[in-house]
Amino acid sequence: MPGLACVRACRKSLPRSYLKEARRKAGPQRQRIGPIIERLAIEHADAAIALRFRSALELLVSVMLSAQTTDVNVNRVTQTLFEKYHAPEDYLAVPQEELERDIFATGFYRQKAKAVRGTMRMLLEDFDGEVPRRLDELVRLPGVARKTANVVAAELGEPQGIVVDTHVRRLSQRLGLTRQEDPVKIERDLVKLVPLPDWGRFPHLLIWHGRRVCDARRPHCEDCVVNDLCPSSRV
Numbered sequence: 090m091p092g093l094a095c096v097r098a099c100r101k102s103l104p105r106s107y108l109k110e111a112r113r114k115a116g117p118q119r120q121r122i123g124p125i126i127e128r129l130a131i132e133h134a135d136a137a138i139a140l141r142f143r144s145a146l147e148l149l150v151s152v153m154l155s156a157q158t159t160d161v162n163v164n165r166v167t168q169t170l171f172e173k174y175h176a177p178e179d180y181l182a183v184p185q186e187e188l189e190r191d192i193f194a195t196g197f198y199r200q201k202a203k204a205v206r207g208t209m210r211m212l213l214e215d216f217d218g219e220v221p222r223r224l225d226e227l228v229r230l231p232g233v234a235r236k237t238a239n240v241v242a243a244e245l246g247e248p249q250g251i252v253v254d255t256h257v258r259r260l261s262q263r264l265g266l267t268r269q270e271d272p273v274k275i276e277r278d279l280v281k282l283v284p285l286p287d288w289g290r291f292p293h294l295l296i297w298h299g300r301r302v303c304d305a306r307r308p309h310c311e312d313c314v315v316n317d318l319c320p321s322s323r324v
Contacts, residue, residue: 104255105305106270107262110321118266121318122282125264128314129294133301136293138244140164145220146212147171148244149230152237153205154195166194177209177218204232224249235273248288251279256299257292263303263321 115121129136139160140151147167155163170191174180180188188202195201208230212218221227222245227238239252251257253272257279261267267278283291302309308323316322 104258104270107259107321108268108270110263111265111319113320113322115265115318115320115322118282121264122266123284125315125318126283126287126291126294128318129298130290132314133294133297136290136297138240138293141167143171145241145245146177149208149220149233149241150174150205152240153208153232154192154201156201156237157197158195163195166192177212180206180209181213201232207231208233220245222247235276239276243289243292246289248285251276251283251288252292253279254292254296256296256303259305260295260299260303263308263319264315265320 140148140155141164142148142151150170151163151167154166173191185202185206188206189198192198192201192205211230212220215229216226220241221230222242224235224238224242227233227241228235233241235250236252236254239248239250242249243252253261253276258272258275261275261279266282267275269275269278279291280288298313299305302313308321310316310319310323313319313322313324316324
């Protein structure tokens with residue numbers, strides 16, 4: 090049996106759940122998902138990935154560096170990084186310590202440098218230096234988990250799943266689109282509800298709505314365009 094201190098530590102490490110906020114009746118999920126997407130698409134017409142990149146390789150590196158930091162910070166680092174590194178070979182042509190210095194500001198720079206170099210090596214050895222488009226191939230790359238793979242595939246125009254980050258998790262729970270806590274299980278629920286053509290833009294809509302309106306601590310339900318479709322609405 091785990092000790093009490095261990096149990097408390099584990100509880101603290103779990104992300105906050107928003108499932109209990111969904112208390113109102115708002116109608117069946119399949120009837121609400123269409124209007125939710127349509128309204129959010131109008132409200133957040135500019136919703137898109139915040140990372141800046143010019144190629145599939147730059148996209149992959151940017152997403153890998155974005156773990157545990159902000160997109161603004163990543164863009165600040167990659168502005169100079171991508172002037173120095175243009176191809177997989179470039180990341181392997183310098184000592185790891187040099188790459189670590191170049192990405193230091195993104196945090197966890199040793200792990201990230203190791204993952205990036207491992208990915209570049211695999212791209213050259215297994216994919217002719219090209220970034221793969223298939224999810225099952227992307228997750229083979231060192232440091233590329235399902236969330237990163239989903240982002241890359243979607244931005245390359247071939248979404249094969251739905252990205253679940255903290256915003257998507259929170260809003261999916263508040264909107265009553267899932268009863269799950271685990272991101273993988275949340276994704277399984279969402280792909281059953283969200284039409285395939287919307288898989289790519291749906292996360293962006295939730296992310297931007299989460300940043301602008303559906304705040305984690307104090308959601309601005311009075312300004313929400315889907316408050317009548319949300320079982321967590323406080324209006």
